[in-house]
Amino acid sequence: MTPRRELTEAEIITRFFAHPAPRRRDLLLGIGDDAAVTRLAAGYDLVTAVDAVFEGVHFPRGTPAQAVGHRCLAVNLSDLAAMGAEPLWATLALALPAADARWLGGFARGFGALADAWRVALIGGDTVRGPLGMSVTVHGRVRPGRFVQRCGARPGDGLYVTGNPGDAVAGRLLLDQPRRGSAVAALRRRFLYPEPRLREGRLLARVASAMLDVSDGLHDDAGKLLAASGVGADLDVGQLPLSTALRAVAGEERGRVLALTGGDDYELLFTVPARHERLLARLVRGWSCGVARLGTVSGRQGLRWRLDGRRFGFADRTYRHFAAGRR
Amino acid sequence: MTPRRELTEAEIITRFFAHPAPRRRDLLLGIGDDAAVTRLAAGYDLVTAVDAVFEGVHFPRGTPAQAVGHRCLAVNLSDLAAMGAEPLWATLALALPAADARWLGGFARGFGALADAWRVALIGGDTVRGPLGMSVTVHGRVRPGRFVQRCGARPGDGLYVTGNPGDAVAGRLLLDQPRRGSAVAALRRRFLYPEPRLREGRLLARVASAMLDVSDGLHDDAGKLLAASGVGADLDVGQLPLSTALRAVAGEERGRVLALTGGDDYELLFTVPARHERLLARLVRGWSCGVARLGTVSGRQGLRWRLDGRRFGFADRTYRHFAAGRR
Numbered sequence: 184m185t186p187r188r189e190l191t192e193a194e195i196i197t198r199f200f201a202h203p204a205p206r207r208r209d210l211l212l213g214i215g216d217d218a219a220v221t222r223l224a225a226g227y228d229l230v231t232a233v234d235a236v237f238e239g240v241h242f243p244r245g246t247p248a249q250a251v252g253h254r255c256l257a258v259n260l261s262d263l264a265a266m267g268a269e270p271l272w273a274t275l276a277l278a279l280p281a282a283d284a285r286w287l288g289g290f291a292r293g294f295g296a297l298a299d300a301w302r303v304a305l306i307g308g309d310t311v312r313g314p315l316g317m318s319v320t321v322h323g324r325v326r327p328g329r330f331v332q333r334c335g336a337r338p339g340d341g342l343y344v345t346g347n348p349g350d351a352v353a354g355r356l357l358l359d360q361p362r363r364g365s366a367v368a369a370l371r372r373r374f375l376y377p378e379p380r381l382r383e384g385r386l387l388a389r390v391a392s393a394m395l396d397v398s399d400g401l402h403d404d405a406g407k408l409l410a411a412s413g414v415g416a417d418l419d420v421g422q423l424p425l426s427t428a429l430r431a432v433a434g435e436e437r438g439r440v441l442a443l444t445g446g447d448d449y450e451l452l453f454t455v456p457a458r459h460e461r462l463l464a465r466l467v468r469g470w471s472c473g474v475a476r477l478g479t480v481s482g483r484q485g486l487r488w489r490l491d492g493r494r495f496g497f498a499d500r501t502y503r504h505f506a507a508g509r510r
Numbered sequence: 511m512t513p514r515r516e517l518t519e520a521e522i523i524t525r526f527f528a529h530p531a532p533r534r535r536d537l538l539l540g541i542g543d544d545a546a547v548t549r550l551a552a553g554y555d556l557v558t559a560v561d562a563v564f565e566g567v568h569f570p571r572g573t574p575a576q577a578v579g580h581r582c583l584a585v586n587l588s589d590l591a592a593m594g595a596e597p598l599w600a601t602l603a604l605a606l607p608a609a610d611a612r613w614l615g616g617f618a619r620g621f622g623a624l625a626d627a628w629r630v631a632l633i634g635g636d637t638v639r640g641p642l643g644m645s646v647t648v649h650g651r652v653r654p655g656r657f658v659q660r661c662g663a664r665p666g667d668g669l670y671v672t673g674n675p676g677d678a679v680a681g682r683l684l685l686d687q688p689r690r691g692s693a694v695a696a697l698r699r700r701f702l703y704p705e706p707r708l709r710e711g712r713l714l715a716r717v718a719s720a721m722l723d724v725s726d727g728l729h730d731d732a733g734k735l736l737a738a739s740g741v742g743a744d745l746d747v748g749q750l751p752l753s754t755a756l757r758a759v760a761g762e763e764r765g766r767v768l769a770l771t772g773g774d775d776y777e778l779l780f781t782v783p784a785r786h787e788r789l790l791a792r793l794v795r796g797w798s799c800g801v802a803r804l805g806t807v808s809g810r811q812g813l814r815w816r817l818d819g820r821r822f823g824f825a826d827r828t829y830r831h832f833a834a835g836r837r
Contacts, residue, residue: 211555212659215738217592217722218559218650220657223550228538232545233634233647235603240638265544276562276603276645307560309645311567318603318636318645320560323545330547332539395544411542 219306232262237316252293260379267388268323278313336412347426352445394453418478546633559589564643579620587706594715595650605640663739674753679772721780745805
């Protein structure tokens with residue numbers, strides 16, 4: 184057997200990341216020089232987000248390389264989605280314990296497939312030896328001033344969420360369990376391959392007064408949006424859009440707590456002024472991910488969950504320490 | 511004594527990094543939302559570079575926090591300098607083993623002082639628990655198409671380097687030695703606080719046919735520039751601009767080898783067509799860092815070092831493994 188040779192940085196870049204990027208006329212100089220050069224079309228603002236993911240913190244040891252490659256880009260694209268931006272380019276800093284060609288192949292496939300799907304060009308990279316982790320910076324664009332902050336919610340606005348919060352954390356908990364079946368597989372997939380809601384985010388930018396993506400957990404992130412806006416909300420646990428898979432695997436009661444505290448959803452949480460709620464209903468028609476109205480923004484500070492008219496209590500175990508902090 | 515409390519991610523950002531950034535009218539939305547929004551002035555291309563630095567690879571354990579903060583930004587700004595770009599904004603992903611307020615204070619001071627000096631706004635950040643390291647993405651701008659690649663060198667061009675290569679690696683080697691004196695202190699400082707040659711890079715963009723920054727070592731990086739350009743060069747070791755401090759501490763012979771193979775210089779290495787060499791001489795007048803002409807680009811592939819007319823041999827110990835790979 185030939186001993187496995189470690190790859191040099193140049194080989195890593197050439198072999199795995201310098202593939203023809205999606206052809207973008209706005210990319211003047213890609214990977215291979217000291218920096219990349221791009222041209223932002225006239226009449227757009229630039230939107231920039233950065234998120235790092237590390238093994239053992241943001242994904243468990245043993246997560247398939249392809250899922251890791253997908254995730255580190257997806258969580259960043261999700262930030263662009265939450266601004267209502269259209270994605271353009273990404274840079275990647277990759278820390279690897281060893282330059283394993285097979286792992287790198289899977290990682291590059293996962294990263295590349297998602298990048299291609301959204302026509303995102305990888306324009307810069309750096310590889311260093313270190314514990315497995317990656318930091319991605321993504322760039323997107325919006326029409327001048329047409330981005331959605333998290334601080335614009337006003338009393339009377341409806342508060343909404345896309346998709347099925349709770350699925351991803353359930354999938355994560357199921358990763359190292361021997362359970363099988365299509366519901367379990369669907370949940371695992373929701374953790375391993377989060378889908379950034381880019382299309383939805385751009386449409387929602389027309390009607391949303393505030394928006395963010397749910398990464399730390401619905402309860403925690405709703406609290407951030409409301410605090411940033413200086414408002415509160417009365418929300419209905421009964422309106423949580425639990426998926427059939429989550430109900431089947433975790434039951435309704437546990438499913439609700441997972442949806443509230445789980446994190447890793449990468450769904451969009453947003454508020455819409457009452458005058459735009461009918462337009463919203465038209466916009467979301469035909470979306471595969473669905474949208475649920477959880478309640479109404481209030482001038483009274485704080486976030487109050489109710490179920491069947493009564494206060495709903497739950498242990499908020501969202502892990503807020505900086506180590507797990509994700510935007 | 512009060513036990514030291516760990517900081518949350520939000521506290522880290524508010525306390526250390528959300529300071530009023532240099533006032534930039536092109537920054538529409540800074541740290542604190544899902545992404546930042548900036549506006550690139552009309553008539554410019556965007557230049558983007560990414561570099562990660564990790565403790566134990568790019569800087570030794572025990573490096574002062576302030577120097578680490580300086581370095582992670584400086585090595586990136588150096589990439590912009592090598593493109594001839596003017597710096598604008600930066601994002602920072604920071605992996606910390608623990609959220610130590612004192613260390614973070616020093617780090618933020620080092621990062622902030624360099625950012626302020628060049629009016630670079632920190633527009634996004636992420637903190638995660640992990641082994642000490644940081645990945646920075648910097649943005650700069652150039653007039654349309656006015657960037658300098660590494661592939662433009664042509665036979666007959668002069669090959670030049672700024673400053674005093676070899677100083678930084680000598681400073682690094684001296685870090686854990688008990689030696690004292692002003693030469694030793696100057697060299698250490700050259701390693702700890704590399705100065706990105708931004709002003710020089712922008713001026714050189716007018717005359718340079720190719721340019722890169724010296725991070726892996728002069729010999730190695732000159733090889734990259736020549737290979738990218740499909741040319742070779744005959745260079746004179748006697749023209750290496752060894753600093754007085756390096757000569758004093760290492761002697762001339764060892765100083766030459768350090769200058770050729772040491773790395774961490776962050777000087778600019780560039781080529782200039784013969785017809786522009788007089789203009790270059792005018793441009794560099796009054797530069798504090800100096801510029802040395804090492805020899806002439808040749809159509810014959812390969813990099814040949816000579817001293818007093820004879821081939822100059824040296825052990826090229828530049829560490830090329832991906833782990834130490836830096837652009």
